[in-house]
Amino acid sequence: MGTQNLDIQILAAPSILGLRTNGVQDLPAALLKAGLGWQLQQEHPVLHLATLNAQYSDKRDPDTRCLNPVSIRNFSIKLGKAVDLLLDKGRFPLILGGDCSILLGIMSGLKVRGKYGLIFIDAHADFYEPEKSVTGEVADMDLAIVTGRGPDILTNINNIKPYVEDGHVIHIGQRDWEETKKYGSQDIRDTTITRYDLENIEKEGIEQVAAAVITNLDSSLDGYWMHFDTDVLADELNPAVEYHLPGGLDFEQSEYFINQLLCTGRIIGFDITIFNPRFDTNGQIAQNISDTIVRAFRSIKR
Template identity: 30%
Template structure:
C-alpha cells in the first residue's frame, strides 16, 4: 500500500479526568504525544494532522454535583464538542484517532462516529465493562458509564449526546479483557446479550481465537468498526500508569496480536486510546505501550 492510498489520520486529544476517580489522566494525550505517536504513524507512511486538544475544565474549578453522576454537566459539554470534532474529521474523509483522557470520552467519540456509521461495530478493550448507570455505579464516576450510555442506558444528558440514541446495538459490541465487573453490569450484559471475552476466555481460547470471533461479530452487518482501548485492559506489569489497575490482565504480546489481527482484517474506521495516567507511571512506559499498539493497529509488523 502506498502512502497515497492510506487513509489520512487526524489526532485529537481530550485531556479529560472529570470522569475518573484519580487525577492525572488529563495528561494522557501529552504523554502519548511525547512517546512519538505522530512520528510512529508518519514512519508507517500515513499523512497525519494533529488537531490539538479540546478544552476540558479542571475539576478544581467546578462542583462535582450529583455524587452518582460526578461532573455530569461538564462531561456532557465536552462530549458534545468531541462528537462534533470527530464528525468533522469523518466529513473530511480522515481516520479519527482520539487520545484520552478517561474513558468517559467514548460517549462523545461514539456519538460523533455513529452519525456516519449507523450500524457500527465496537471493540471495547478494557478490564471493566463501563456498563454502569447512576443507579448501579459504586463510585458515581462517569468513565464507568460510557458504554452503557452509548447503548442507550443511563442519564438522558449522556444517552442523548449529539441529539439521538442509541448510538450502537448490543449485538455489535464485543468487550475483551474484562476481569472486574459490577453486579449491575453483569445483569445488563446478560439482559442485552453482549459478547464479553473475560480473561478466563482469553486464557482458555487464546487471543487468536478471541479475535477471530470478535471480528466475525463486529463485522456482521455493520458499516464500520470502532476500537476503544483502555490501557488498563493490559496487565499492570506492562501498563502501570492507569487509574484503575486490575491484576491479571492482557499481556503485551496478546495485545499486539489483537492489534495486528485488526490491521490484517482492515476493518477499523476509528480508534481511541484512553486512561494513560503519567502521574502513576514510570518513565512514560504506559504511553509508550499505547504508541506501540497504535503502530500495530496501523500495520506495523515484526517482519
C-alpha cells in the same frame, strides 16, 4: 499494506470530567513524547480539542447521580463534531483521551453519520447504573450510556439514543466480574453484547478470539470504532491506571488483536484512554504502549 493506507490524524481530547483531575489528562502528551505521532508517519498535524476540565466538580449531580453530566454532555457534542469532521475528510481519527467518558462524544457523533459498531477493549464492564456506582464517575458507566442506559442528558445527545445497539458491541478483556457483583452493577451477560473476557482469552488464545471477533463483525454496518482502555493490560506491565485488577493482557496480545481487527478494513477510528503518566516515573510504560500501538498500525495487511 501499512499505515500509509490509513490517513491517520491524531486528535488529543484529554477530558477527565468522567474521572478525576490527577493525571489522565497528560495521556496525549506522554504518548506523543514517546513517539506515537512521528512513528505512525501521519501526514497531518496533531489536533488539540479544548477541554472543559476547568469545570470539573467532585460533587455528584443530585438528579443524575453522575459527576459533571452537563460538562460531559457539552464536551461530547464538541468531540462528536470533531470526529465527524475528520471522517468527512476521509481521515482515520486516532483519539487520545482522557478518561473513558470520551466515548460518549465519539459514539454520539458516529450515530449522526450512520450505523456503527463498537469494539470495546477494557478490563472493566463499565456498565454501572449511576445509583450503583460508588463514585458517580461516568468512566465506570460509559458502555452502559452509549448503549442507552442512564440519564437522558448523557444517553440521548442529538435525540439519537442509543448511540450503538447491544448486538453491535463486542467487549474484549473484562476481568472485573467479582467487583461488579460486589457493587451490584448491571450485568452485560444479561444483554446481547458479545463478550470475550480474560478467562476466554486465556483458555482459547488471542488468535482464536481475534478470529471469532472478525467472524462476528456485522457487514451491514458502516464500520466499527475501536476503544482501547490501557487498564486491559496486566497490572505488572501497566500499573499507571486508576483502578487495579489482577491479570490482564500483555503487549503482544494487545498488538495482535488490534492489528488483526485493523486488517479487516472495518475499523474507522480508534481511541486510547485511562493511562496516567504520573504513575510512570521514567516514561517506559508510555514508550511500551506507544510502541504497541505503532506496531499494530504499521503492520496492517489487507
